[in-house]
Amino acid sequence: MQKPFVTLKLAQTLDGCIATTLGDSKWITSAASRAQGHQLRAEADAILVGAGTVRADDPELSVRLVEGKSPTKIVLDAQLDIAPDRKVFDGAPLILIAAEGVAQDRIYARESDGAQVWQVGKSHAGQLNLAQVMARMIQSGLQTLLIEGGSRVAASALQDGLVDRLVVFIAPKILGVGLPSVGALGFERIADAIQLQDIDVKPIGDDLMYTAHIKK
Numbered sequence: 684m685q686k687p688f689v690t691l692k693l694a695q696t697l698d699g700c701i702a703t704t705l706g707d708s709k710w711i712t713s714a715a716s717r718a719q720g721h722q723l724r725a726e727a728d729a730i731l732v733g734a735g736t737v738r739a740d741d742p743e744l745s746v747r748l749v750e751g752k753s754p755t756k757i758v759l760d761a762q763l764d765i766a767p768d769r770k771v772f773d774g775a776p777l778i779l780i781a782a783e784g785v786a787q788d789r790i791y792a793r794e795s796d797g798a799q800v801w802q803v804g805k806s807h808a809g810q811l812n813l814a815q816v817m818a819r820m821i822q823s824g825l826q827t828l829l830i831e832g833g834s835r836v837a838a839s840a841l842q843d844g845l846v847d848r849l850v851v852f853i854a855p856k857i858l859g860v861g862l863p864s865v866g867a868l869g870f871e872r873i874a875d876a877i878q879l880q881d882i883d884v885k886p887i888g889d890d891l892m893y894t895a896h897i898k899k
């Protein structure tokens with residue numbers, strides 16, 4: 684299958700949370716890590732998040748903390764119910780990924796709000812089919828993708844075998860119970876866990892920047 688090179692970026696506590704149970708995630712990591720995160724954005728053709736992240740954080744998904752061009756934004760929004768006053772509608776081009784069969788008037792409304800809408804089918808898990816999103820990206824000349832979450836999107840992308848590289852910023856913070864950086868994958872045995880290789884760890888301020896590739 685043709686797909687972009689996919690980096691999954693996570694900014695998490697030492698115990699693997701990307702937000703509190705109430706959805707607060709600002710800010711887990713240091714300013715230096717966040718600038719490095721913007722560098723990853725500047726190096727990508729596109730950046731992808733789920734509707735949950737847009738609802739919780741209202742992110743701009745732009746490059747601001749380093750020099751560079753903001754990537755095209757892709758948001759998984761099956762029913763196109765993200766409000767057009769969200770910040771993702773400003774700045775670099777926005778592509779909303781909707782489910783096939785979504786009401787045509789919703790598509791027209793979002794297009795008139797300035798977004799492009801791509802419709803894709805459902806995956807075996809009943810969610811938007813990420814492999815179809817990737818294929819469409821290649822057709823559109825988007826060859827590198829940065830996935831920035833949230834928890835459920837990270838799980839889907841890993842489960843579907845679409846992630847090539849992981850960049851995890853780990854902050855010296857502990858939340859105990861919180862939103863896990865990667866949602867449920869359903870593994871019952873350690874032997875089934877997704878395995879990583881080519882590990883590189885470097886300090887970045889008080890945080891760690893952990894980079895690895897997925898063992899295929």
Ligand SMILES: NC(=O)c1ccc[n+]([C@@H]2O[C@H](COP(=O)([O-])OP(=O)(O)OC[C@H]3O[C@@H](n4cnc5c(N)ncnc54)[C@H](OP(=O)(O)O)[C@@H]3O)[C@@H](O)[C@H]2O)c1
Pocket residue numbers: 692693694695700701702705706707708711732733734735736737739740759760761762806810811812813831832833834835836837839840862866
């Ligand atoms: N610290 C960090 O690095 C970081 C980064 C990003 C987000 N966050 C935090 O993560 C939280 C949001 O995470 P979340 O897990 O609730 O939501 P999410 O992963 O951002 O979005 C999940 C939603 O995306 C849509 N979706 C469509 N197709 C999907 C697919 N194939 N796989 C997964 N989702 C799909 C679904 O909504 P529809 O059915 O409406 O389409 C689904 O409910 C927020 O609290 C945010 O602050 C933290």
